[in-house]
Amino acid sequence: MATDILMPALSPTMTEGKIARWLKKEGDKVSSGDVIAEIETDKATMEVEAVDEGVLGRILVPEGTEGVAVNAPIAVLVADGESVPEAGGAAQSAGPSAAPEKVEAAAESATASKPAAAPVALSAPEPEKDWGETSEITVREALRDAMALEMRRDPDVFLIGEEVGQYQGAYKVSQGLLDEFGEGRVIDMPITEHGFTGMATGAALTGLRPIVEFMTMNFSMQAIDHIINSAAKTLYMSGGQMGCPIVFRAPNGAASRVGAQHSQCYASWYGHVPGLKVVAPWSAADAKGLLRAAIRDPNPVIVLENEMLYGHKFQCPVDEDFILPIGKAKIERPGKDVTLVGFSISVGTAMAAADILAEQGIDAEVINLRSIRPLDIATIVESVKKTSRLVTVEEGWPFAGIGAEIVMQIIEHAFDWLDAPPVRVAGVDVPMPFAANLEKLALPQPDWVVDAVRKLV
Amino acid sequence: MADTPTSNLAAGRNDPSLDTEGLKRAFHDMLLIRRFEERAGQLYGMGLIGGFCHLYIGQEAVVVGVQMALKEGDKIITSYRDHGQMIAAGMDPRGVMAELTGRATGYSRGKGGSMHMFSREKNFYGGHGIVGAQVALGIGLAFANKYRGTDEVSMTYFGEGASNQGQVYESFNLAALHKLPCVFVIENNRYGMGTSVERSSAASQHLWRNGEPWGIPGKQVDGMDVSAVNAATREAVAYCRAGNGPYLLEMSTYRYRGHSMSDPAKYRQRSEVDEIRQKHDPIDHVRSQLLASGVEEAELKAVEDGIKAVVADATEFAKTSPEPDPAELYTDVLVEA
Ligand SMILES: Cc1ncc(C[n+]2csc(CCOP(=O)(O)OP(=O)(O)O)c2C)c(N)n1
Numbered sequence: 001m002a003t004d005i006l007m008p009a010l011s012p013t014m015t016e017g018k019i020a021r022w023l024k025k026e027g028d029k030v031s032s033g034d035v036i037a038e039i040e041t042d043k044a045t046m047e048v049e050a051v052d053e054g055v056l057g058r059i060l061v062p063e064g065t066e067g068v069a070v071n072a073p074i075a076v077l078v079a080d081g082e083s084v085p086e087a088g089g090a091a092q093s094a095g096p097s098a099a100p101e102k103v104e105a106a107a108e109s110a111t112a113s114k115p116a117a118a119p120v121a122l123s124a125p126e127p128e129k130d131w132g133e134t135s136e137i138t139v140r141e142a143l144r145d146a147m148a149l150e151m152r153r154d155p156d157v158f159l160i161g162e163e164v165g166q167y168q169g170a171y172k173v174s175q176g177l178l179d180e181f182g183e184g185r186v187i188d189m190p191i192t193e194h195g196f197t198g199m200a201t202g203a204a205l206t207g208l209r210p211i212v213e214f215m216t217m218n219f220s221m222q223a224i225d226h227i228i229n230s231a232a233k234t235l236y237m238s239g240g241q242m243g244c245p246i247v248f249r250a251p252n253g254a255a256s257r258v259g260a261q262h263s264q265c266y267a268s269w270y271g272h273v274p275g276l277k278v279v280a281p282w283s284a285a286d287a288k289g290l291l292r293a294a295i296r297d298p299n300p301v302i303v304l305e306n307e308m309l310y311g312h313k314f315q316c317p318v319d320e321d322f323i324l325p326i327g328k329a330k331i332e333r334p335g336k337d338v339t340l341v342g343f344s345i346s347v348g349t350a351m352a353a354a355d356i357l358a359e360q361g362i363d364a365e366v367i368n369l370r371s372i373r374p375l376d377i378a379t380i381v382e383s384v385k386k387t388s389r390l391v392t393v394e395e396g397w398p399f400a401g402i403g404a405e406i407v408m409q410i411i412e413h414a415f416d417w418l419d420a421p422p423v424r425v426a427g428v429d430v431p432m433p434f435a436a437n438l439e440k441l442a443l444p445q446p447d448w449v450v451d452a453v454r455k456l457v
Numbered sequence: 458m459a460d461t462p463t464s465n466l467a468a469g470r471n472d473p474s475l476d477t478e479g480l481k482r483a484f485h486d487m488l489l490i491r492r493f494e495e496r497a498g499q500l501y502g503m504g505l506i507g508g509f510c511h512l513y514i515g516q517e518a519v520v521v522g523v524q525m526a527l528k529e530g531d532k533i534i535t536s537y538r539d540h541g542q543m544i545a546a547g548m549d550p551r552g553v554m555a556e557l558t559g560r561a562t563g564y565s566r567g568k569g570g571s572m573h574m575f576s577r578e579k580n581f582y583g584g585h586g587i588v589g590a591q592v593a594l595g596i597g598l599a600f601a602n603k604y605r606g607t608d609e610v611s612m613t614y615f616g617e618g619a620s621n622q623g624q625v626y627e628s629f630n631l632a633a634l635h636k637l638p639c640v641f642v643i644e645n646n647r648y649g650m651g652t653s654v655e656r657s658s659a660a661s662q663h664l665w666r667n668g669e670p671w672g673i674p675g676k677q678v679d680g681m682d683v684s685a686v687n688a689a690t691r692e693a694v695a696y697c698r699a700g701n702g703p704y705l706l707e708m709s710t711y712r713y714r715g716h717s718m719s720d721p722a723k724y725r726q727r728s729e730v731d732e733i734r735q736k737h738d739p740i741d742h743v744r745s746q747l748l749a750s751g752v753e754e755a756e757l758k759a760v761e762d763g764i765k766a767v768v769a770d771a772t773e774f775a776k777t778s779p780e781p782d783p784a785e786l787y788t789d790v791l792v793e794a
C-alpha cells in the first residue's frame with residue numbers, strides 16, 4: 001500500500017522548510033530509522049528519519065526546493081514489489097491525512113471563546129460561627145495543639161523538618177510531639193530543604209499528609225521548586241488524578257534584628273501560585289483553626305506563621321472540634337470610616353492604629369485576612385461599601401505585594417464606592433537592615449497607618 | 458558497604474536470567490515502545506503533537522528489563538522522557554497517545570502533555586519536567602512505602618545529566634540515612650541534550666559509584682541487554698525489599714533520536730548512532746536470541762503485526778478524540794474539599 005511521506009515539522013515553530021538533500025534515491029529500500037533526507041528548518045539543518053518500511057517509490061519534491069509547507073507530501077513510499085501510483089501523492093489511498101485535521105483543530109481553538117472565569121461570589125459574608133467557651137493560650141501552644149489533635153485523628157499525618165523532634169522545634173512549636181508520637185511520625189531532617197521537601201511531596205502524592213516545617217520561610221526558597229512545580233501543579237498536570245495533601249509551615253517575615261536573609265515575607269510569592277492555598281494566622285485562634293484546616297485540606301497549604309507572635313496570648317475556643325474555614329477573613333473590629341486590611345502581625349499594627357484613630361474620632365474597621373489565597377475579597381468589598389476608604393497593611397515589600405492585589409481587586413469590584421484612592425502601607429523597599437533604628441524604620445508602624453488614614457478622611 | 462559494587466558490563470550479554478517466555482514478553486514490550494515512539498515522532502512531524510516530545514527509542518531494554526523485575530504495588534517515577542516507562546508499566550497506549558496530542562481522553566485529560574502523565578492505578582507517579590526533581594520525589598514514594606510498612610519499592614529513574622543535580626545527592630543521603638526502599642536508576646544514554654557525559658560529569662566512567670559516600674551499593678549494567686537489566690534489577694529490588702536501604706543502578710544505554718524533536722544533532726557523529734543501532738540494538742539482540750532458541754520467524758512477525766495494530770489503534774483513537782472542553786481550563790487546580 002502506498003503511503004505519502006509528508007514534510008515534517010521538526011520544531012514547534014516550523015511552518016515550512018527547505019529540502020536540503022535527499023539521502024535515498026527512488027527505488028532505494030528504507031527501514032524505519034533510516035535517514036532519508038536533510039531539511040533546513042527555521043532553527044537548523046536536521047535529518048528526517050523514515051517511520052515506515054518500504055521502498056522509496058517516488059520523490060515528489062526535489063532537493064534544493066525551498067518553502068516546502070509542513071505536511072505537504074514530499075515522497076511516496078511503496079511496499080517492496082508494489083508499483084508506484086501515477087503522479088501526485090498517495091494521500092487518497094492510505095497516507096496519513098493529518099494536515100486538514102490539524103487545521104481544523106487550530107481553527108477550533110481559535111474560535112473557542114474564552115470561558116469566563118468562575119465569578120467571584122460577592123454576597124455579604126456569613127457571620128462567624130460561635131465556638132463558645134475560650135481560654136487564653138499562646139500562638140505557639142495553639143499551633144502545637146493543632147498538630148497534636150490532627151495527628152491523633154489521622155495516622156497518615158506526620159511532622160517532618162529540621163529540629164522538630166529531639167530539639168522540640170527550633171522555636172519550640174513542636175514541643176512534646178516526639179514524646180507522644182515517636183520517631184516514626186515526628187521526623188528530624190538533616191539540613192537539606194530541597195531534598196526533604198521533595199521527599200515529603202512525593203509521600204503526599206501517594207496520599208500521606210506530611211506537615212513540613214521549615215526553620216523559617218526564608219529557607220523554603222531552597223525548596224520552592226518542589227512547592228510550586230511538584231506540589232502545586234501536579235493535580236492539574238495529572239488531570240485531577242494526583243492531589244498533594246501537604247502543609248508547609250514556618251515563621252515568615254521579619255523577626256527581630258536577624259538581618260536581610262532571615263526577614264523576608266513570602267505572602268506575595270506563594271499567594272501568586274494557582275494550586276496553592278496560603279493562610280496567615282494572627283491570633284491563637286487563627287493559628288489553631290487554620291492549621292487544623294490546612295492539615296485536613298486535600299491541597300498543598302502554606303502556613304505563614306510569625307516568630308514575633310509565637311509568645312503572644314489570645315483567647316481561643318476550647319471546643320475539641322474548633323476549626324476555621326480557609327478563605328474567610330474576619331472583621332476584628334467593626335467601624336464605619338475607613339477599612340484597614342492586614343494579615344499576620346500586621347493585624348496587630350492595624351488594631352493599634354485603630355485605637356489611635358478612635359481617639360481622634362475616626363472609626364476604623366479592621367479586617368484580618370486570615371487567608372491570602374483564596375482571598376476573601378467579598379468581606380473587603382462589603383466593608384469598603386460601608387467605609388468608602390481602604391488602607392492595606394503588610395510587612396512585605398510593596399511591589400506586587402498583597403496590598404497591590406487587594407487594591408486592584410477593590411478597583412475591579414467596588415470602584416464606585418470609593419471616596420478616595422486606596423493606600424498601601426508596606427515594608428520599605430530595601431533588604432532588611434540590621435541596626436535597630438533602621439529595622440524599625442523599615443517596618444510598618446501604627447503611626448504609618450494613622451498618617452495614611454488621615455490623608456484619606 | 459553492604460555490597461561490593463561490581464561492573465556487570467563484561468558479564469552482561471549472555472546473562473541467562475530471562476528464559477524464552479521472558480524474552481518473548483521483552484521482545485513484545487520493547488517493540489511496542491519502539492513502534493509507539495516512531496509513530497509519536499511521525500505525529501509530531503505532522504503537527505499533531507506540539508511542544509516537547511522526548512522519544513525513548515534506543516533505551517527500551519532498560520524500562521522493560523526493570524519492569525519485569527517488579528511486582529504489583531511497586532512505584533515508578535521518571536523524567537519527561539516518560540513514554541517508555543508508561544507503556545512498560547502497562548498504561549494504555551491509547552491514553553498515552555491521546556495525551557501526547559492534547560486530547561480529552563489522554564491520561565491527564567490533555568492538561569499534562571508528553572512530559573506530564575500519571576496513573577494511580579499503575580503506580581506511575583510521572584512525568585516530571587524539572588531535571589532531577591523526580592529523584593527527591595522518588596525517595597518520597599519510598600518513604601511512603603516504609604511509612605505504611607509495605608515491602609514495595611520505588612523505582613526512581615533519572616538521566617546521567619540529572620545525576621549532577623544537588624538534590625540527587627541530598628536524596629542519596631536521605632535514602633541511605635532512613636534506609637528507604639528506593640532503586641535509583643541512572644539511564645546513562647551518554648548525553649544530556651547536547652552535552653556528553655564526559656563533558657558533564659567528573660566521574661563519567663563510573664556513575665554507579667556515585668552512592669558510595671553514603672554506602673549505597675551500585676552496579677553498572679549493559680542497558681542494551683534486557684536480560685542483564687532484569688538480572689541486576691532483581692538483585693537491587695531484593696536488596697531494597699529486605700530493608701537494606703537504597704540501591705543504585707547505572708544503565709549504559711543510548712538515545713537514537715534527538716533530545717526532543719528539534720535537535721540539530723551537531724554534538725555527535727551520525728556514525729556513532731549507526732554503529733550502536735547496527736551492533737547493539739536491544740531489540741535486534743532479543744530477536745536473534747529468540748531465533749537462536751528456536752522461535753519461528755513467523756511467530757515474531759505475528760507479534761510485530763499485533764503491535765502495529767495496537768499502535769495504529771492508539772493513533773486513530775488520539776486523532777479522533779476531542780480536544781478538552783474549554784471549561785476544563787479551570788478544573789483540577791484544587792481538590793474541592
Ligand atoms: C532544572 C532544569 N534544568 C534544565 C532543564 C532543561 N533540560 C531538559 S532535559 C535536559 C537534559 C537532561 O539530560 P539527562 O538527565 O541525561 O536526561 P535525558 O534527556 O538524556 O533522558 C535539560 C538540560 C530542565 N528541564 N530542568
Ligand SMILES: [Mg+2]
Nearest residue numbers: 616617648649
Ligand atoms: Mg542523558
